[in-house]
Amino acid sequence: MITTADIMRLGFVSNVSIDIQILTSYFVRMTRTRFVLSMSICLLLPGSLLAQRSFPSPVIKLHDVKFKPADPSRHGAVKLGILNGQMSKIPPTLTQINSLAFSHDGNLLAAGKEYGRLVVWDVASQQIVCIVDTGFASVGQVAISPDNQLIAAAAESGPGIKLWHIPDGQLAATLENTHANVLRLLYTQNPNLLIVFSGPTDVFDSASGKLVVSFAGERDPVLSIDGSTLLTLKGSQIVLRNTREWAVERTLPKLTESERPVFLDTTQGLFLFEDFTDAHLFVAARTSDGQMLPDEKLSNLPKSWLDFYDFAAIDPQTGIVFGHSSGQLWALDLKSGKTCLSQQLNNVNGALSPDGRLVAGAFEPSTPNDDQKEAGVNIWKTDVLASACHMQ
Numbered sequence: 001m002i003t004t005a006d007i008m009r010l011g012f013v014s015n016v017s018i019d020i021q022i023l024t025s026y027f028v029r030m031t032r033t034r035f036v037l038s039m040s041i042c043l044l045l046p047g048s049l050l051a052q053r054s055f056p057s058p059v060i061k062l063h064d065v066k067f068k069p070a071d072p073s074r075h076g077a078v079k080l081g082i083l084n085g086q087m088s089k090i091p092p093t094l095t096q097i098n099s100l101a102f103s104h105d106g107n108l109l110a111a112g113k114e115y116g117r118l119v120v121w122d123v124a125s126q127q128i129v130c131i132v133d134t135g136f137a138s139v140g141q142v143a144i145s146p147d148n149q150l151i152a153a154a155a156e157s158g159p160g161i162k163l164w165h166i167p168d169g170q171l172a173a174t175l176e177n178t179h180a181n182v183l184r185l186l187y188t189q190n191p192n193l194l195i196v197f198s199g200p201t202d203v204f205d206s207a208s209g210k211l212v213v214s215f216a217g218e219r220d221p222v223l224s225i226d227g228s229t230l231l232t233l234k235g236s237q238i239v240l241r242n243t244r245e246w247a248v249e250r251t252l253p254k255l256t257e258s259e260r261p262v263f264l265d266t267t268q269g270l271f272l273f274e275d276f277t278d279a280h281l282f283v284a285a286r287t288s289d290g291q292m293l294p295d296e297k298l299s300n301l302p303k304s305w306l307d308f309y310d311f312a313a314i315d316p317q318t319g320i321v322f323g324h325s326s327g328q329l330w331a332l333d334l335k336s337g338k339t340c341l342s343q344q345l346n347n348v349n350g351a352l353s354p355d356g357r358l359v360a361g362a363f364e365p366s367t368p369n370d371d372q373k374e375a376g377v378n379i380w381k382t383d384v385l386a387s388a389c390h391m392q
Contacts, residue, residue, distance in 0.1 A: 053338070053339070053340045053341075053388075053389045053390065054340065054341055054342070054343070054389075055329065055331075055340055055341065055342040055343070055380060055385060055388075055389070056380070056384065056385060056388035056389075058378035058379055058380050059379060059380060059381050059384060060123065060126055060378070060379035061126075061376055061377070061378060061379075062109065062121045062123075062126060062376050062377040062379065063372055063373065063375070063376040064095070064111075064113070064117075064119050064128070064372050064375075064376065065128065065131075065372065066372050067094065067117070069094070069115040069116075069117075070133055071115075072115075074115060074116060074137050075092040075114050075115050075137055075138060076092050076098075076114055076137050076138025076156050076157065077092070077138075077157075078090065078091050078092070081327075081346075081347070081348055082326060082327030082344075082345075082346055082347065082348055083327075083346055083366060083367075083368075090368060091368055092114040092115070092138070093114060093364075093368045093369060093370050094113075094114065094115060094370040094372070095113075095364060095365070095368075095369070095370060095371065095372055095374065095375030095376075096113060096114040096364065096368075096375075097111045097112070097113055097347060097349055097362040097364070097375070097377070098112045098113060098114065098138060098139060098140055098156055098349065099111065099112040099139070099140060099141055099142050099349055100112075100142075100349045100350065100351040100360055100362055100377065101141075101142045101143050101144060101185075101351060102144070102351050102352075102353040102354065102358065102360070103144040103146075103148050104144070104146040104148075104187070104227075104354055105148070105354075105355070106123065106353035106354065106355050106357050106358055107122065107123055107124065107148065108120055108121065108122060108123065108129070108144055108148055108166070109121050109123055109351070109360060109377065109379070110142045110143075110144055110151055110153075111142070111362065111377065112138075112139030112140055112141065112142040112153055112156075113138075113139055114138050114139075115137075115138070116133055116134040116135055116136040116137060116138065116139060117131070117132070117133065117134070117139065118130075118131070118132040118133075118134050118139050118142065118151065118153050118164070119131055119132075120144070120151055120166060120167075121377075123358065123379065129166065129167045130151065130164070130166045130167045130168075130169050131169060132151070132153070132164050132169045134153055134155075134162060135160075135162075136153070136155040136156070136158075136160055137155070137156070137157070138155070138156035138157065139153050139154070139155070139156060140153075140154045140155060140156035140157075140182060141153070141154045141182050141183065141184060141185040142154075142185065143185040143186060143187050143194065144166075144187065145187050145191040145194075145206065146187055146188075146189055146190075146191050146227075147191040148166060149165065149166055149191065150163050150164065150165060150166060150172055150191070150206060151163065151164050151166055152185050152187070152194055152206065153185075154182035154185055154196075154198075155182070157180070157181060158180055158181070159177045159178055159179055159180050159181075159182070159198065160174075160177075161174070161175040161177045161182060161185070161196060161204075162174050162175070163175070163194075163206050163209075172206075172207075173206055173207065173208065173209040174209055175194070175196065175204045175206070175209045176204075176209055176210060176211060177196060177198060177202070177204070179198035179199035179200065179202075180198065180199075181198055182196060182197070182198040183197050183198060183220075184196070184197040184220075184221055186221060186222075186223045188203075188223065188227055188243045189226075189227035189228070189243065190243075191206070192205055192206050192207050193205065193206065193212065193243075194206045195221055195223065195230065197219060197220065197221050199219075200214050200215060200216050200217065200218065200219075201214070201215045201218045201219060201221045201230075201232050202214045202215070203246070213246055215232060215234075215239075215241075215246075217234050217235065218232035218233065218234045218239060219232060219233050219234075220232065220233050220260050220261055222261040222262065222263065222264045222271070223243075223264065224264040224265060224266045224267075225264070225265050225266075225267070225316060225354055226266065226267065227243060228242060228243060228244075228266060229241065229242060229243065229249070229264065229266045230242075230243055230246075231261050231264045231271060233254065233259075233260075233261065236253065236254050237251045237252065237253060237254060238251065238252040238253070238254055238261075238290055239251050240252070240287065252287075252289060252290030253290055254290075255275075255283075255285065255290065255291070255292060256275050256276075256277045257277060258275065258276035258277050259273040259274065259275050259276070259277075259283070260273055260274045260276070261273045262274055262282070262311060262312050262313075263311075263312060263313050263314065264287075265314065265316065266287060267316070268316075269286060269287050269288060270284055270285065270286060270287060271284075271285055271287055272284055272285075272312055272313075272314070273285065274312075282312045282323065311323060311324055311350055311351065311352070312324075313352040314356075315352065315356035315382055316355070316356050317355075317356045317382075318333075318356065318382065318383075318386060318391075318392060319333075319335065320332065320333050320382065320386055320391060322350070322352050322359050322382075323350075324348065324349075324350045324361070327344050327345050327346050327347060327348060328341055328342045328343070328344055328345060329341070329342040329345065329350050329359065329361045330342070331359075331385060331386070331389060331391065333386070333389075333391040333392075336391065338389065338390065338391050339389075340385065340388075340389035340391065342361060342378075344366075345361050345362065345363040345364070345378070346363060346364040346365065346366055347361070347362040347363055347364045349361070349362040350362070352382075356382055357381065357382060357383075358379055358380070358381060358382065359379070359380050359382055359385065360377050360378065360379045360380075361377070361378050362375075362376070362377050362378075363375060363376060363377070363378055
């Protein structure tokens with residue numbers, strides 16, 4: 001097991017000369033789980049100190065089928081996204097994917113799309129198992145129940161949250177959410193309990209659609225890999241609750257005014273958050289006391305021009321970190337410092353399966369259009385990717 005005593009931070013400046021012996025020594029001390037990483041991923045930039053490899057070809061490509069929207073005028077607004085590595089205004093298209101979510105066992109993958117479309121694939125067979133016209137203009141967050149029986153989706157704009165049966169796509173419930181703009185949907189280990197963040201952090205009974213409990217003033221919820229613990233932010237504190245009785249297990253002091261949690265692993269005793277005060281750094285901290293490791297921050301890290309994040313997550317088996325920056329997926333082996341980068345995907349959505357077996361990235365054409373053959377989801381097996389990138 002990786003221990004929190006192994007955790008270190010990682011930061012480089014591509015235009016600063018660093019003694020190779022010092023750098024080598026630094027990597028020898030580096031282990032799987034201690035790091036700070038700029039969203040701009042300076043290791044991947046020209047002039048970086050380490051050789052940078054590219055992702056191999058994906059083992060799976062998933063595509064939607066050609067379709068005509070029931071109401072062509074019902075779609076989301078023009079939004080900021082990534083085209084050819086640059087922030088651009090993206091018009092809504094039939095191919096556009098707004099969110100991705102694996103099932104708990106990694107067998108299913110869901111995508112929320114424009115024109116209110118929701119698609120669920122069986123990853124192994126690469127076949128679509130469920131298609132839903134949600135009635136939303138645009139689908140934002142999605143989540144699959146742990147028993148793979150239900151798919152939940154939220155409108156990208158507005159309070160709407162609905163659940164449908166898999167695979168028949170029949171409406172199962174509508175949640176009584178009254179807060180606009182759902183930012184996160186998370187299923188607990190209980191297939192009837194769905195965590196919703198849309199102002200407060202609420203827990204709904206997905207069978208009845210009724211509110212079970214609400215945590216007023218608590219935001220940015222993250223569920224641990226094993227589903228046992230919920231982490232939220234409340235004022236100047238980090239709150240950790242168990243998901244059995246929702247009792248508070250401990251509170252920790254926030255380290256910055258603008259941190260946002262993105263990942264929690266209670267088994268290893270760490271969580272990751274994005275720190276906006278340091279130009280979008282991903283930071284590792286201990287769940288025991290909330291302190292970064294090490295406690296002092298590194299300076300002169302490259303600055304990111306992006307003002308949003310997709311995801312960062314650690315493969316629990318290999319310790320490799322996967323994340324997203326500027327329309328590309330990346331992988332970082334914290335033992336060796338080796339990095340790997342996907343091709344430009346022209347999309348800002350990615351996901352790591354809970355068991356760490358698969359990493360997925362939505363891709364779009366470089367010029368927005370409605371051709372389903374030019375868009376979809378690339379999936380890599382993480383062990384194959386690690387081998388091809390010489391990380392393991």
